[in-house]
Amino acid sequence: GGSNNKEQQSDSLPDEINFGILRVPNDETIAMVEEMFEERFGEKDIEVNFTVFDSGSEANQALASGSIDFATMGNVNAVTALSRDLNVEMIWIHEVLGDIEALAVKNNSEINKIEDLAGKKVAVPFASTCHYVLLNALNNAGVADEVQLLDMQTAEIVAAWERGDIDAAYVWQPSLAKLLESGRVLVSSKEMAKRGYVTANVEVVNKDFAAKYPQVVTSFITMLSEAADIYRESPEKAASLVSQKLEITPQEALKQMQGSTWLTRKEQLGENFFGTSEKPGDFAQIMKQTSDFLKQQNSIQTSPSQEEYNQYVNPKYIERSLEQGKGN
């Protein structure tokens, strides 16, 4: 791939772009390490700022306050954003979560199936993709009311695990790896995705920003796609790139990256995900399902309609990016 330099600048350019990011080994991190944003936006005199958030919830607050233009978050947070009428739209799926998130139990525990969790303490970061998947898993097993859920951040989950304060925890990497040193996976997001509970890390953008600077959004997606290509071409190289930035080992990075599914632009436009402008894909339905579930949990007040989700999950910029450049 490559950015299209011949492209004429019909639309004006922002002075600065503010990104909200997560500290995870994804395409965006690779692009950052490769300084794609700085270089390509920088040469157009656009200043780029990155703000690290610990969770999608914080990113949502920042979006609501108008502090950032783009944000990476779990799709659960993206549902919250729409339900709270944040002026944003979803434009990209960074990765579909697989083994990277899982429910871990102690090696020596008696817990062998979800049903065994009844009466146990299970920790999970609330309002996260893990939380959503876990709740569904518990619901399906019919033990949702008998499990004691604890709202904890990943670091605290690791600490509590080591101290033996909790019986199980649904977390993502790298914390998951720490748990698995003395534990095993009961169920992972990969399996749950197969059962229909798909979760993903997605990119949302402020709608006004996108409407004003569509080319910026398109270029951004192009860069993400290029960064993902680096990974696809050489996972080891990508892992070593992000490992410095995230202060983890390349092995850890690789493991995390491989625990999720990275989609090419074309795959994203497939019917399983964004679909096309003419025909919305399944992801809008997944979002709606998630939304209905959160509504049922009283986590959100209103669940927007399917129509609204079809609008929300916007393939336009991916399509444009594909139009403008080669590659997938």
Place this chain on the structure above:
Amino acid sequence: MSQEEVLIETKNLDKIYGTGEDSVLALKDINLEIRRGEFVCVLGPSGCGKSTLLKTIAGYIEATNGQCLMQGEEIEGPDWHRGVVFQSSTLYPWMSVKDNVEFGPRMRNLPEDEIKEIQEYFLEEVNLSGFGDKATFELSGGMKQRVALARVLANNPQVILMDEPFGALDALTRNDMQKLIHNIWKENNSTIFFITHDVDEALSLATRVVVMSKRPGRIIREFNVDFTDTLFDENTKFDDSSQRVEYEDEYFKVKNEILDIINNQV
């Protein structure tokens, strides 16, 4: 003396604190004249309204009924022509002794060199020259009251109102201060309105002693006395002991009379 100009005059003064059930009738029908050059001492039991009277004259509070005049004009608020010395020193601790004394003249926007002159003169007057740069909290209680006096004198007020100015001093310092105030009064020809609890103090300083009744405070008796020069003038010598006995007899007579009045009240 009674031919001198009337500086302060109160006419049928009443003062009621508060309203309704909790109201306190503090002063009742006070008629008092203070003439230029007088040293009026006010005596009366605790809570009889002495301070209330002083505050009314100073202009801090308004009378409920009646009038309070200064040189024929209604008193409508505090004024630098009526200097006030309180029981506990109200020197400003964030100013040096000098700055405290200069406060009044400076507030009146006098020229800087005149201010300095005044300050030096009056610090000298209260025997504190050389203490100008000290902080007020380095002074003893007696010295503080002397600075307070200098501060008031520096404004050259028509009348000085003093509310038990020596009440917080020990007996020996108090003696010195009485001497000092007597001399200042003599030298500057001041007019002084002086509240005290102490019959001896009143008798040894006043040209007139005003005795007030228990609440509601009324003036029940006035005495014109003249022990003060005899007591403090070092040149006064009795010609013979009979003269001294006579003097002392007179003193005790007045003192006992005052004590009787007050005690019969209580």
Place this chain on the structure above:
Amino acid sequence: MSQEEVLIETKNLDKIYGTGEDSVLALKDINLEIRRGEFVCVLGPSGCGKSTLLKTIAGYIEATNGQCLMQGEEIEGPDWHRGVVFQSSTLYPWMSVKDNVEFGPRMRNLPEDEIKEIQEYFLEEVNLSGFGDKATFELSGGMKQRVALARVLANNPQVILMDEPFGALDALTRNDMQKLIHNIWKENNSTIFFITHDVDEALSLATRVVVMSKRPGRIIREFNVDFTDTLFDENTKFDDSSQRVEYEDEYFKVKNEILDIINNQV
């Protein structure tokens, strides 16, 4: 009187506060005897060490040199045989007047009915029966000092030490209190050691006046006086006025002598 038993005796007492450069020689070579039934008043300029002497006798501080004996035995700490009344009342505000008076007897584990009896007797003695259930902060300054006195009396101490007990009261209340303490001293045949600033107070209460010098505090003069009964006993009548003049002459002679001693110091 001087034949009575010696209750308190100090021998060559010195007291130095602090050490090194900052040390203060507060008392120098104090030799004093207090006999049963005496009313000893101590006069002296501020800071001369009067309170220091009282505290040593009370057992609150230790002398640096010399001895302080009670009935021949070294004083080694506070003791209920030596009651103390301070300048400002030290009544316990969390106890009622009654409980304050009962405090001493209760600390000595007397039986409950005796405690009650004592309390009633001494509240009566200070004219405060009926005030037992009041909170101490409801009382006036003079009443507080009377309760403090009752509290000390309730322990029936051998000697009562008083440090300017009336210093904070106004002149009229002070007069009443002097009468009261005189009567109590008479009635109970108490022994009292009484510090004051006020020459008149000393002369009107004492059987002996001890005058101390400026720092370092030494005893420079003692006067045996007996104005107290004449002043306070209402039955005393002078046979004729010459007797009264004589009495007054004597009073002024001693007073002036004391004032001279003190002033020459300063």
Place this chain on the structure above:
Amino acid sequence: MDLENEDKVENNNSEAGTEKSKTEKVLTLSTWVVILGAWYIVTKLELFSPTLLPPPTEVVTAFFKLLKDGYNGIALWVHLGASFRRLFIALGLAIITAIPIGLLSGYVSKVKAIVDSVVEFYRPLPPLAYYTLLILWFGIDDKSKIILLFLAAFAPIYIACISAVRKINQDYILSAKSLGASQKKIFFKIVLPACLPEIFTGIRTAFGVAYTTLVSSEMIAATSGIGWMVLDASNFLKSEVIFIGIFIMGISGVLIDAGLRFIERKIVFWKGKV
């Protein structure tokens, strides 16, 4: 002259005591009416999105819904109860430990030398700085939450006790000695009551400090508590629940302080009267 007269009126006001005059009460009330009114109008005009500033009506509706359904399936009063349970256990622990240690520190300077620098070191620290350590050491149960609140509450009471002992009128103790009281009786009959007024002020401060730590303490591993509710609401951008939480905490804080003040007036009836 006008100024002077105005002044006199003011003086009269203050003579009448510290009670609020009628005008002032009206002003206070108006302030809140204006705030609420402005809130209503601003949201009516839709100047801001309801996420930034939910309309008062929505907050009220949400409040009644919360009352009915609870939050996260837990009744509102259970959330409140959970928070206050932790708070009062912590405060109770702080009271029974800080008072003896504090009084002893005030009494025996050697004890103070040992305890004081440790307290002075941790006291100014932001609680969140060491909360993770508490979690690591004491686990995710209420224990670590209570310890966090306890630490917040301990210091003010401890410091108040030291200062109280230092400020005791020494003549109280001297006269007790001269009245024949033993060391032990002096401690219980004189020192302790003499310190009570300041200790009470310390307890009220302690409550205040612990209260501001409440939300921090419920940040980790809680699923109940009014503080957790607000945090969870923040995660889902439920501004109306945040508002409800703030109102509840504001009002209950004021109420509890009033309660403490009431107890204070009963127990330390002589306070400010000496």
Place this chain on the structure above:
Amino acid sequence: MDLENEDKVENNNSEAGTEKSKTEKVLTLSTWVVILGAWYIVTKLELFSPTLLPPPTEVVTAFFKLLKDGYNGIALWVHLGASFRRLFIALGLAIITAIPIGLLSGYVSKVKAIVDSVVEFYRPLPPLAYYTLLILWFGIDDKSKIILLFLAAFAPIYIACISAVRKINQDYILSAKSLGASQKKIFFKIVLPACLPEIFTGIRTAFGVAYTTLVSSEMIAATSGIGWMVLDASNFLKSEVIFIGIFIMGISGVLIDAGLRFIERKIVFWKGKV
């Protein structure tokens, strides 16, 4: 009798002033030596995992590494600087707003009637309860962090000002009037200086309160600041960094308070001497 004697010695001590005696200094020092020693031994014996309690040696090593490399690529002093910049801007803003509003509230009871209940309402609230609202309203920049710290610092200064005005010796003002001072001069020459001692105490309290809010303020969207460093370290369970953060915050808190106290002694030289 022995007890009594011991007591006398104590009395003499306190007569000598409030300075620590040598024994006490030794005791304070020993306390810390014992704490550090126990820490060393416990970790030497490997009673706990280094995550729970990192050995002092490791903390020291980590500290030098931090000094050399910084944290997250940012030098340690830049972290400190970022935090203190926010803290002092907030404190400065609080000082220049709270003093006039507070003095006015003390002076004119009508202003107090308007402002006071609002301050009293938000003051006891846990800052984290409303931090999300600040983020929503003011964004994730330093602005919302500074406002959070500002709110924490405002109340103590405001309250101190009101109380200071209330406590002014009325005779100060009366005598100034009788000396011919105008209302304006009375305010600047008498009221303001008379209130300064208490205002300074308020400022020190304000600093303390803002300081304990520091970590909370750096919880969201910060990438620098000593508080953020500790939080980030908590996220990765880097206990040794948590320890370093705690020590740095503890020591700098004590130092800044000492600095404020020094300024106080210079400016309000008459404090406690009247």
